[in-house]
Amino acid sequence: MPFASEQIQSVASQQLSKSDTIKLRNKHIGQACQLFYRSDPLKIVRGKGQYMFDEEGTRYLDCINNVAHVGHCHPEVVRAGALQMATISTNNRFLHDELVQCARTLTSKMPAPLSVCFFVNSGSEANDLALRLARNYTKRKDVITLDHAYHGHLQAVMEISPYKFNQPGGEQKPDYVHVAPCPDIYGGQFTDKLYPNADLGALYAQPIADICQRQLAKGHGIAAFIAESLQSCGGQILPPAGYFQAAYDAVHSTGGLCIADEVQVGFGRVGSHYWAFETQHVVPDIVAVAKPMGNGHPVGAVVTTPEIAQAFCDTGVAYFNTYGGNPVSCAIANAVMRVIDEEGLQQNAQQLGDYLMSECSQLKQEFDSVGDVRGMGLFVGIELVVDRESRTPDTKSARWVVNRMKQMHKVLVSSDGPNDNVIKLKPPMCFSHENADEFLLAFRECLTSLMQDQLQAAATVATSSSLATNGATAAETLANKTKMFERQDRLIKSV
Structure with missing residues (x-):
């Protein structure tokens, strides 16, 4: 606690071979269960900080694991969980200090009047409970969600997840x-291209206001508007300025509540603020948190106002969650929040985010395949396109980059968005400047290789066309090829 190296080695010695692990997974685990790099999956056996290691000891830089928020196997988090587990783990119907201290710390980081907590095991449970609270308070059922949103895998939240x-x-x-x-x-x-001088926040909020008014006209109204503060699965989306304020005003004016889903982006990831919704200067009625809260341990929470919590209590139906808020989970969450503060991880996210955005924007100037770069703190998206002018998504290249980053550079990234063409970065918050440079160097090499392939393809097409029409001399064809290969050489030297 942390455990001795001999203990870790003992566990490692009992592991199955990778082929046996794959056989057992194929036999006993549902094929619908997602697996990264399915054609050549990784068997990860150990983690430390921002790194993961496979069964052969190969080190991978983890740029996607927003669950291991303060770093894989952080010693303070491991110590807190192991000590509490060795003391007592029981349900939250008994008094225990870790629960109330966790609630006090969590609410101290929220704006007033968000001061009452309900503890759960996951983001799916948190969003499910958030919906229950909103529907109970408003006595309505209808919910507004955003296209491409993902709020969890329970039935109630699958219904509000277009993703x-x-x-x-x-x-x-x-x-x-x-x-x-x-x-x-x-x-x-x-888009900023089609509406260059428009208030895009107001434009995107208007459909929400329209839905509210239509429902009122039908006599139904809206129970809640739920949105990820920054949409992750939707492609690392940063809403335009003023968007949430206009949307919240529209919902509140018709008696609905606003739910902020911070499951992916909370706890300082955006750098400038502890919660991503704060970047839009709004205060939700209900906030759902999870993933980073436990650094890999299943723990989450719903934070709301005393009035909404009291209305839930007034139903007379007691809320009980066997494991939600148990002492071990709360001890781990308390340790995570301490580490964020003590190690200055929110400040680190802001500094590194600024650096990554600057360097990735430079890549956009160099490579036509980079259509857009957007992000905030350690939440960055790089959108790959076939054509800058039309902004046509390049799904094939994005998937190719994800695999090449893993196979050649041992850097783990993922792609997402409606067209699966956005390279996502959501690394552990202990990510360093050196890690950022390692990612940038690898990503530049991938973009260069893409450019080479495109130039060679263009050269082949040009040569074939020239031969077919006899419209170019052999000397002109040779000159064109020479220029292309010279450009390739310059790109290779830049890596």
Whole structure:
């Protein structure tokens, strides 16, 4: 606690071979369960800080694990969990200090009047409970969600997750769920290109106001508007300025509540603030938190106002969650929040985020395949496109980059968005300047290789066309090829 190296080695010696692990997974784990790099999966056996190690000891730089918020196997978090587990772990119907201290610390980081907590095990549970609180308080059922949103895997939250129900095999959207456009100013309904001088925040908020008014006219109203403060699965989306204020005003004016889903982006990840919703200068009625809260341990919470919490209590139906808020989970969450403060991880996120945004923006100037770079703190998205002018998504290249980063550079990234063409960075908060440079160097090499392939393809097409039409001399063809290869050489030297 942390454990001795001999203990760790003992565990490692009992591991199955990778082939046996794959066989057992194929036999006993549902094929619907997602697996990274399915054609050549990684077997990760150990983690430390921002690194993960496979069964052969190969080190991978983890740029995607926003769950291991303060770093894999952080010694203070391990110590806190092990000590509490060795003392007592029971349900939250008994008094224990870790629970109330966790609630006190969590609410101290929220704006007033968000001061009452309910503890759960996951982000899915947190969003499910947030919906229950809103529906109970408003006595309504209808919910507004955003296109491409993902709020969890429980039935109630799958119903408000277009990221899931819009897939070919997804279930039909219920009539009480209303989908507003994702506030994506690069590739969405209202873009900075098509509306260069418009108030994009107001444009994207108007459909939410329209839904509210239509529901009022029907005599139904809206129970809640739920949105990720920064949409992750939707492609690392940063809403335009003023968006949430206008949306919240529209919902509140018709008696609805506003839920902020901070499951992916909370606890200082955005750098400038502890919670991503604060960047838009709004105060939600309900906030759902989870993933980073436990650094990999299943713990989450819903934070709301005394009035909403009291209305839930007044139903007479007691809320009980066997494991939500147990002493071990709360001890771990308390340790995570201490580490964020003591190690200055929020400040680190801001400094590194500024650096990554600056360097990635430079890549945009050098490579036509980079259509957009957006981000905040250690939440960065790089959108790859076939054509800058049309902003046509380049899904194939994004997937190729993800695999090349892993295979050649031992850097783990992922792609997402409606067209799966956005390279995502959400690394552990202990990510360093050296790690950022390692990512940038590897990513530059991938972009250079893409450019080489495109130039060679263009050269082949040009040569074939020239031969077919006899419209170019052999000397001209040779000169064109020479220019292309000279450009390739310059790109290679830049890596």
